[in-house]
Amino acid sequence: MELAAFQQLMASTYGENDRQRGVPATVAWLAEEVGELAQAVRKGTRAEQEHEFSDVMAWLASLANQIGIDLATVVERYAGGCPRCGTIPCHCPHGTDWT
Numbered sequence: 783m784e785l786a787a788f789q790q791l792m793a794s795t796y797g798e799n800d801r802q803r804g805v806p807a808t809v810a811w812l813a814e815e816v817g818e819l820a821q822a823v824r825k826g827t828r829a830e831q832e833h834e835f836s837d838v839m840a841w842l843a844s845l846a847n848q849i850g851i852d853l854a855t856v857v858e859r860y861a862g863g864c865p866r867c868g869t870i871p872c873h874c875p876h877g878t879d880w881t
C-alpha cells in the first residue's frame with residue numbers, strides 16, 4: 783500500500799475518533815506503541831514485530847492527520863539520500879546519530 787493511501791485510509795477509519803481524542807492523547811498512544819515496538823524488536827516473534835510496526839505506522843498517520851501533515855510529502859526530505867550530506871549511502875562523519 784502506498785503511504786498516501788495508507789494515511790487516507792487511517793483518516794477514513796479513525797479520523798472521527800482521532801479528533802475526539804485530541805493531539806496530546808494521540809502523542810501519548812504513539813509513544814506507548816513505540817515502546818511496544820522496542821520490546822517486540824528485542825524479544826518478540828516476527829509476527830509480534832510486524833504487529834507493532836503496523837500499530838506505530840497507524841498511530842503516526844493518525845497524529846499526522848490531526849495536525850495536517852502529509853506523510854508522503856515529508857518523507858521527500860529523504861528522497862535525495864541523507865538530507866545532511868546529500869549522498870546515498872550517508873557519508874556524514876558520525877553516521878546517523880543526528881536528527
Ligand SMILES: [Zn+2]
Pocket residue numbers: 864865866867868869872873874
Ligand atoms: Zn549524511
